[in-house]
Amino acid sequence: MRMPPIPPAELSEEQRPLDDHVRKIMSGLRTPFTSMDDSGALIGPFPVMLRFPDLARPLLDWFTSVTSGSVLPARVREVAILTIGSRYGAAYELYSHGRIALEIGLSSGVVAGLVAGQRPAELTPEETVAHDVAARLYAGAPLPGALYLAAIDAFGELGMAELVFLIAQYSSISMVLNAFDVPLPPDAE
Template identity: 70%
Template structure:
């Protein structure tokens, strides 16, 4: 039985501060063309968003970080999704794996590759750049400094700016995974 620690808040129950944040989240999601469920049958945001709405003062910086990392993106979407799924698999964050599996498939990663990433594996079918993104994410979540050879491979693949984006993206999704896990946020009913 799934126990939801923080329930979604229907739009008519939001405080003024929550309503402002809800509108910001919906604007952000509206520009993303999300192939996954973000709103329940009552019109309330789901996923990490109910937690954010309950703690708007803590959520705003996280959303600003997310916007900064996506607005200046130089990484191809498939590379980003490999890094996000590798990170999500490490933490077993159900909603993150659900949502980003769908984004990854929409971006052209095969179901086999996505399934392997979700299972915490390194698929052989990754492009060289995708493999570097996977390896950076996998190395960073084990702790300790990134080896020089891997750092140089990232800079060769993505440049200094792209490498920075990759590192900040991995850090951001590690944080989101921790929030999802702390509040035991489930994937919605339409998850495979």
């Protein structure tokens, strides 16, 4: 762990508004995972973000703009997030979003397959498109025309854009998690 959690009592005046903002975001989300330690300090990517509030605020604003008013089904979102997390090997992302995926109805087999970097056969056609878009963009290549059109057909133009921005966002979060060697909480499998 390169940047340990910051207990609430030790937050600076510059860090406290960002900590409050993160807690507000988290309170509005399904969080079937551990996001605080025993002292009440935020864990996951948040200790890093709190140490660099000027860099983190735009990332969090981007997060809320992509997640508010989402047109993508929750399962599609989680398939894309887990696909990206598996490609980067971002352990905390896979832990937290694996739990979210299970809570919203993806089977344990599908979640395990996605976490292992596979394309589970049990994905719906829309989930398959989300997986394929995420995998292709991670590979660093343009989307083939047929895949682009399949995504537009599945999600509409706005949904396709949301999918791409979601993939970019979780690629960024994966990089933060990996660069700062963010550990898993004790309850992670």
